[in-house]
Amino acid sequence: xxxxxxxxxxxxxxxxxxxxxxxxxxxxxxxxxxxxxxxxxxxxxxxxxxxxxxxxxxxxxxxxxxxxxxxxxxxxxxxxxxxxxxxxxxxxxxxxxxxxxxxxxxxxxxxxxxxxxxxxxxxxxxxxxxxxxxxxxxxxxxxxxxxxxxxxxxxxxxxxxxx
Numbered sequence: 247x248x249x250x251x252x253x254x255x256x257x258x259x260x261x262x263x264x265x266x267x268x269x270x271x272x273x274x275x276x277x278x279x280x281x282x283x284x285x286x287x288x289x290x291x292x293x294x295x296x297x298x299x300x301x302x303x304x305x306x307x308x309x310x311x312x313x314x315x316x317x318x319x320x321x322x323x324x325x326x327x328x329x330x331x332x333x334x335x336x337x338x339x340x341x342x343x344x345x346x347x348x349x350x351x352x353x354x355x356x357x358x359x360x361x362x363x364x365x366x367x368x369x370x371x372x373x374x375x376x377x378x379x380x381x382x383x384x385x386x387x388x389x390x391x392x393x394x395x396x397x398x399x400x401x402x403x404x405x406x407x408x409x
Contacts, residue, residue, distance in 0.1 A: 266373040267347070268334075272299070276363040291363040296351070299367060303329045303346045333380065334371060339387040343380045344371040 274295050279287035286294065305327050334344045350368035357363050375381055 265375060267370060268344075268373070269368065269370045272367045272369055274362075274365040274367065276357075280357075280363065287363075288357070289359065289361070291357050291359075291361040292365050293361045296362065296365055296367070299346075299349065299369070302332050303349060305329055331374060332371075339391065340384050341380050342384055343374040343378050345374065346370070347372050 274292035276284075276287040276291045329345050329347075331343050331345060334340075334342050336342075346369060348368070348370035352366045352368075353362040353364070354366065355362065355364040373381070
């Protein structure tokens with residue numbers, strides 16, 4: 247099938263992209279806190295930090311304290327049935343509104359109370375696209391950085407074509 251003259255090649259074909267997702271590992275380790283005598287780390291290990299991560303995937307409607315405090319409805323981004331929106335800051339150039347879609351928790355060491363003192367958490371997040379200010383900022387940074395990459399284009403051409 248031929249492309250009409252009034253359309254460019256890119257306009258003639260509609261392509262849908264999946265939402266942007268990121269995956270990373272977070273390592274929680276209470277060793278330094280235990281060595282310095284931190285009483286919270288001594289009693290609970292990294293459980294407070296792990297619990298904070300787990301709350302980032304818990305819809306407000308399922309939160310005991312949010313319900314008691316009246317925060318489970320009409321508070322923050324999104325509806326109360328959805329996991330909360332988290333602002334993910336990965337350096338100065340990448341700031342995104344995201345939802346955590348998956349946590350894979352691997353507890354590797356415990357204190358005598360069986361609270362974890364070493365944990366690796368695999369985290370998957372989905373970027374919330376659209377016209378939110380975080381997405382606009384990050385997309386503008388991405389475009390500027392991609393333009394900076396053009397400075398390397400002559401070297402790339404030399405390596406592809408033996409000049």
